[in-house]
Structure formats: C-alpha cells, structure tokens
Amino acid sequence: xKIKFHYLLLFVFGVSLIQCKNSKTQELNGAxxxxxxxxxxxxxxxxxLSAYVHASDLCQTPNMDRIAKAGVLFDHCYxxxxxxxxxxxxxxxxxxxxxxxxxxxxxxGLPNNVSTLAEMLKENGxxxxxxxxxxxxxxxxxxxxxxxxxxxxxxxFIGFSAHAHDFFLLDEEIERTTPDPYGESAxxxxxxRDTTKVSFEDTYSTNLYTDEAIRFIESNTDGPFFLxxxxxxxHELIHQxxxxxxxxxxxxxxxxxxxxxxxxxxxxxxxxxxGDISDEGKRKLYLANLNCLDDNIGRLLDVLEEKGxxxxxxxxxxxxxxxxxxxxxxxxxxSGSKYTMHEGGIRVPFIIxxxxxxxxxxxxxxxxxxxxxxxxxxxxxxxxxxxSDTFDGSGLxxxxxxDEPSVKAEEPLCFKFGKQWAIIDQGWKLVYAEDYNPGWRxxxxxxxxxxNSGKLALYNLNEDIGERNNLVDVEExxxxxxxxxxxxxLEKMKAEHQNYSFWSKGD
Numbered sequence: 404x405k406i407k408f409h410y411l412l413l414f415v416f417g418v419s420l421i422q423c424k425n426s427k428t429q430e431l432n433g434a435x436x437x438x439x440x441x442x443x444x445x446x447x448x449x450x451x452l453s454a455y456v457h458a459s460d461l462c463q464t465p466n467m468d469r470i471a472k473a474g475v476l477f478d479h480c481y482x483x484x485x486x487x488x489x490x491x492x493x494x495x496x497x498x499x500x501x502x503x504x505x506x507x508x509x510x511x512g513l514p515n516n517v518s519t520l521a522e523m524l525k526e527n528g529x530x531x532x533x534x535x536x537x538x539x540x541x542x543x544x545x546x547x548x549x550x551x552x553x554x555x556x557x558x559x560f561i562g563f564s565a566h567a568h569d570f571f572l573l574d575e576e577i578e579r580t581t582p583d584p585y586g587e588s589a590x591x592x593x594x595x596r597d598t599t600k601v602s603f604e605d606t607y608s609t610n611l612y613t614d615e616a617i618r619f620i621e622s623n624t625d626g627p628f629f630l631x632x633x634x635x636x637x638h639e640l641i642h643q644x645x646x647x648x649x650x651x652x653x654x655x656x657x658x659x660x661x662x663x664x665x666x667x668x669x670x671x672x673x674x675x676x677x678g679d680i681s682d683e684g685k686r687k688l689y690l691a692n693l694n695c696l697d698d699n700i701g702r703l704l705d706v707l708e709e710k711g712x713x714x715x716x717x718x719x720x721x722x723x724x725x726x727x728x729x730x731x732x733x734x735x736x737x738s739g740s741k742y743t744m745h746e747g748g749i750r751v752p753f754i755i756x757x758x759x760x761x762x763x764x765x766x767x768x769x770x771x772x773x774x775x776x777x778x779x780x781x782x783x784x785x786x787x788x789x790x791s792d793t794f795d796g797s798g799l800x801x802x803x804x805x806d807e808p809s810v811k812a813e814e815p816l817c818f819k820f821g822k823q824w825a826i827i828d829q830g831w832k833l834v835y836a837e838d839y840n841p842g843w844r845x846x847x848x849x850x851x852x853x854x855n856s857g858k859l860a861l862y863n864l865n866e867d868i869g870e871r872n873n874l875v876d877v878e879e880x881x882x883x884x885x886x887x888x889x890x891x892x893l894e895k896m897k898a899e900h901q902n903y904s905f906w907s908k909g910d
Contacts (some may be wrong), residue, residue: 439717476765497776521556545909652688655680824836
C-alpha cells in the first residue's frame, strides 16, 4: 500500500542510533527529552484521513496530513477495544484492560496499582495536562475518583468526565434547566477545570479545547510537557457543528437541544440516528465536523511551529476506535464498525511525528497497536522500563528507524469485549461475535445485526483485509491453533483479576 505523498526518507538526528530493545540510555540525541502531544480523536473512520491512499473521495484532512508528512503514517494499527472506554484504558496504560476488567466490557475503570503515561512522565520531570474527554467507563463526574484526571498524573485538566458531551451547551444555566444533565450516554452543561466546574457560553467544544491546549503549550515552552488532547469530535452528536462548516458542506440543519423538547437523554438517542436524513446528508455532517476538527489541529500545529517547538515535539494522533456508521463515518475497505470485532471496529488511523529524530513522509506497514504508545513515549523520553515485563505493547522508535517489526508485532494480539472476541496472529484472524447483547441500546444492536454471524470466522488478512472470505471450514487446523492461543490468553487475563484494587467512595 502506498501513501499519497512520496518524500525522500530523511533521518534527522545528531548521533548514530544503536538498536537496543531494553535501552537504558537517555534522550536519543543526547539533548533534552521531547515534548509529547497525544491527540486522540473520537470515532474517526479508517478511511477518514486523507493521507491514506484508501481515504474516501471527499475526505479532507490537510492538517492531520501535515503530521504524516513530517513523520510516520501507520496503516496497520489496532486499538485494544471497539469502543471508547476500554480502548482509552489501553492507550493510557500500555496494558490490556482485560487484565483487570472482569466484565471485559464498557467499564474497565482504572486500578489504583496501574500507572498511566501521565504519571510516569510526571515522575520524570514532565508538566502534564489533559484537555477534553476523560472516559474509563466508570465513576463519571466524580472529581474524587481514581479515574478523574488529576488523580492519575495530570496536573491540569479542562474537559468532561463522561462517555460523551454536548458540543455547544457548556454552561450552568442549561445544566440547571435540563431534567437530566447527566444523561445515560452523554452529558451537557459545565466542564471541569481541575476539580471545579466552570461555565462556557457562545463557544464550541472543539474550538474551546484547542484554545485551552494552546494556552497549556504557551505556558510551558521551556518543557518538557505532556499534552493529552482528547477531542470528542467526531463522536455523536455529529450534527453539532459550527454553522460556517455546515454551510460549507451543504449539510442538513438539525436543531440543538432545548429543555422544552423533553429530556436530554431522549434528544440524544433521537439524534444519534441524525433523524431521518439520507446517508448523503449524514456523511456531509460528518465531513463538516471532521473539517472543523482538522482546522483546529492545524491551529495547534501552527503554535508549535511559531514557538520553535515542533522539531523536538513527539506528536501522536490516533482514533480511539473505528468509525460509527450512524454518524456517517467511513471505514472502507474494512468491514464492520465501532462496537464490532471486525477490522472496522478496531483498526484505526495512527500517525507519529518527531522531526528531530524520526524519518519524515514514511509509511510503516508492520502491525502495531495503541498499547505501543506508552512504551514509545517512554522510549523517546529516555525513561527506563522493562517493556517485556510491564507493558503489552513495545516501543516503536527503533523499529521505525530500522524499518522492522516491533517485538510485540511477532506475538498474537487479542481482544475481548462482552461476548465478542478476536485474535490476530501472523496475518491470520479468528473472530467470534453474537448479533445481540441485550444490555446495549437499540442503535448499537442495529450496527451489530448482520455484521456478525454468531459463528467463528477465520480470515487471512494478508489477502482479505475486508474479511469477505471466511476460511474457518477450509483452514480448520489454523482455526484450532488460534482458538487455543486465545483461550490461553483469556485464562491468563482472568488469573490477574485478583491482583488489582480500585477506588471506592469510602476512600
């Protein structure tokens, strides 16, 4: 697979680099450690990044493409879960969330005895901040919980603690007049600044989060800093987008919530389906939202460049899971979507740039995962760790430089979410999923229905990335082999559940 831009491979570093998978060395170039900016987008489709050759025709993400042109684009990256909460637990810890999540579902939480990337960087001299979404699937809206950002390594936090949040309604008045400001799946009203609720009026959350991220950068130009910028775009409600973008894309106009309409929960569920508009209209709303997100990422990159910080800043961009079709996202050529164990649910856009030390304009095609982010950041920062014992991912700096697979790429990658599970090993994938989980809301069930057969399926991803040809009856020995490996992994995860403790309201 080729990316749309082709550049001379540039290695920009001061000293020769020696491959050392358990390196105890300090900074790669003998200088101060890099700043780290981690941008997590929400429900961005696999085809919704225009740097990819498989990008959808109308997709325009020139600023995300800037990161790819300045660094490394990955076309074979997996997250550890097909929905927000478990995936983010994996992103921020570098560990399978199944190690502590007994239900292996929506609410993994964050154990007391599992360190996050923010904690590890803070302990090593980084100033840390999170802007935007915080979601581990449990203890929402509680500023005392372990899951709340200021209690797991973030010195500054501005954003929300929930699965989703209204993009426009961020003030105390709407919170007071709404029957259910903390809806079942989403909330509205004030945001958190550290542990205090604050109102914002006449703004839009994607713009606001970028403003706050820029303030954080401008306050920490001496570095090193870790900025975790977790946008809630392009999550539902996808019709909530500034008017200038809606008009630009000629997208349908849908009214924003008013308490006179009833509960926020009813409104949210009604418009997660974006009314009864056409697929074309839904796609336009998505692209308008994506356009706004990309412009904001561009503003952030501009500041890094203006402040002379870009050269020694590690910028990482990843989606927390695959795109959701009910928002108009596009995961082609993959099958499936968010909520499913098919490739479209767990294979995501991923980019890393670090102009000082990594090649520019490179396409890296070996398998990687979001579990690699923590060890990669520690590796770049020169923070010693025993990756093989501590993390389920491995550092990507040296594999990128040597154009070779990472240590973990040679091992099976496993997934468990409710009754669904999958294992990927050496290009083969065994997957099992059922059509319906009665605890899920109706629209989720509609996504699963038809995407999963309730039977085992085996795919050769090297030849069938779209999972069209089920080989389970042809390659029976391979299916048995993968089933055995998955069962062994699952037993290992279950055996560890007793090793973790969690925050409770009495703490």
